Amino acid sequence: MSSAADPNQILFERACAVIPGGVNSPVRAFKAVGGTPRFIQRANGPYFWDAAGRRYIDYIGSWGPMILGHGHPAVVEAVQRAVTEGFSYGAPTEREIELAEAILALMPSMEMVRLVSSGTEAAMSALRLARGATGRKTIIKFEGCYHGHADALLVKAGSGLATFGNPTSAGVPPEVVQHTLVLEYNNLAELEQAFALHGPDIACLMIEAIAGNMNFVRATPEFARRCRELCTQHGALLVFDEVMTGFRVGLHGAQGVLGIKPDLTVLGKVIGGGMPLAAFGGPRAIMEQLAPLGPVYQAGTLSGNPVATACGLATLKEIAKPGFYESLGTRTRQLVDGLRSVAAAEGVPFSADSEGGMFGFFLMESLPQNYATVMTTDNARFNRLFHGLLERGVYIAPALYEAGFVSAAHGEQDIDETIAAAREIFGALARG
Numbered sequence: 001m002s003s004a005a006d007p008n009q010i011l012f013e014r015a016c017a018v019i020p021g022g023v024n025s026p027v028r029a030f031k032a033v034g035g036t037p038r039f040i041q042r043a044n045g046p047y048f049w050d051a052a053g054r055r056y057i058d059y060i061g062s063w064g065p066m067i068l069g070h071g072h073p074a075v076v077e078a079v080q081r082a083v084t085e086g087f088s089y090g091a092p093t094e095r096e097i098e099l100a101e102a103i104l105a106l107m108p109s110m111e112m113v114r115l116v117s118s119g120t121e122a123a124m125s126a127l128r129l130a131r132g133a134t135g136r137k138t139i140i141k142f143e144g145c146y147h148g149h150a151d152a153l154l155v156k157a158g159s160g161l162a163t164f165g166n167p168t169s170a171g172v173p174p175e176v177v178q179h180t181l182v183l184e185y186n187n188l189a190e191l192e193q194a195f196a197l198h199g200p201d202i203a204c205l206m207i208e209a210i211a212g213n214m215n216f217v218r219a220t221p222e223f224a225r226r227c228r229e230l231c232t233q234h235g236a237l238l239v240f241d242e243v244m245t246g247f248r249v250g251l252h253g254a255q256g257v258l259g260i261k262p263d264l265t266v267l268g269k270v271i272g273g274g275m276p277l278a279a280f281g282g283p284r285a286i287m288e289q290l291a292p293l294g295p296v297y298q299a300g301t302l303s304g305n306p307v308a309t310a311c312g313l314a315t316l317k318e319i320a321k322p323g324f325y326e327s328l329g330t331r332t333r334q335l336v337d338g339l340r341s342v343a344a345a346e347g348v349p350f351s352a353d354s355e356g357g358m359f360g361f362f363l364m365e366s367l368p369q370n371y372a373t374v375m376t377t378d379n380a381r382f383n384r385l386f387h388g389l390l391e392r393g394v395y396i397a398p399a400l401y402e403a404g405f406v407s408a409a410h411g412e413q414d415i416d417e418t419i420a421a422a423r424e425i426f427g428a429l430a431r432g
């Protein structure tokens with residue numbers, strides 16, 4: 001596998017000398033699964049190739065953005081044209097309006113939108129806006145939901161509902177997370193109690209309504225509905241972090257799937273089509289609290305970048321075509337149904353779920369409802385599955401707490417190949 005002569009290993013050693021851990025985002029380092037990260041040279045359609053020239057069927061899709069697969073001709077053309085017109089101006093462009101209009105047309109809960117460059121930035125800004133608009137400090141988040149790495153959101157639950165969270169990262173002073181309440185996902189009783197105790201102080205509740213950062217876990221319809229009701233009742237803003245689910249689980253995001261209208265929506269990943277682009281938006285009255293109109297400050301040198309917006313616009317144009325999500329959803333279901341059936345055939349405990357082009361699977365009998373249950377997964381078994389698939393040319397997320405992604409470029413043959421590879425590994429897992 002990875003000997004000293006493996007080009008991936010050589011690159012990794014070079015990278016480690018100049019980049020902490022050899023990577024620019026931690027999960028790429030294979031720390032959870034062990035082994036040498038693959039250095040990608042190029043990608044096309046549903047595949048990418050590593051430094052050794054080995055091909056992989058790609059189920060991470062840059063962690064969500066590549067919903068059309070890699071190198072979609074219409075997107076490539078739009079980006080090439082944009083590049084010839086200039087990389088960045090620091091002055092407004094018509095393309096920013098076009099992208100804003102395209103997003104608003106597809107997300108009825110949003111009346112205005114601000115473009116930024118990363119999901120972290122969008123979530124952090126939405127949080128500031130929620131606090132500024134309500135004049136309140138307290139925020140609610142859920143264990144296992146990820147909203148980027150802003151200080152106030154790097155937090156785990158404290159010892160009880162009356163107490164606030166503890167930082168999950170060094171460098172975050174406890175004072176910075178002292179207004180963040182961390183609750184268990186899908187736990188109605190805790191949710192009710194939190195609002196009963198802290199209602200008048202709660203600025204917002206931020207949630208991944210279909211969570212993709214603790215593998216794939218849905219909020220139950222009842223839980224999502226109670227989040228909406230309690231926010232309304234207590235004057236708090238409901239913020240859907242749809243950085244992952246926006247234009248991924250369906251044309252109208254998780255809010256469309258659940259039929260719930262949040263106050264603020266955070267977007268990223270797919271809306272940039274693989275370029276650094278993210279956004280947050282909501283009702284006009286709230287969004288007009290932002291600078292330069294209002295007192296909530298927010299800014300960005302590369303916000304609404306002309307190349308990124310060209311890429312995002314071209315991507316949105318493709319996914320808005322009739323039948324796009326039907327066929328993407330069908331293809332994704334073929335994958336999870338196939339995995340489920342070969343796992344059953346080999347006698348391996350397994351459960352799986354999907355929505356649109358996003359999926360998750362678990363080496364356990366039934367779908368987990370929260371982070372603590374996800375984390376009871378047998379790491380060693382997951383790692384055997386991961387490396388077994390990798391050796392067979394199938395690249396899934398190198399950590400059991402990440403969701404997976406199917407693109408419109410994945411063909412039936414790719415799915416069949418994946419299921420056949422999984423069957424061999426399930427067989428080995430069943431034999432112990």
Ligand SMILES: *Cc1c(COP(=O)(O)O)cnc(C)c1O
Pocket residue numbers: 117118119120121123146147148149208212213241242243244245268269278
């Ligand atoms: C990826 C992600 C983020 C962070 O986005 P970045 O662009 O990586 O900063 C925030 N929220 C959710 C739900 C995400 O999946």
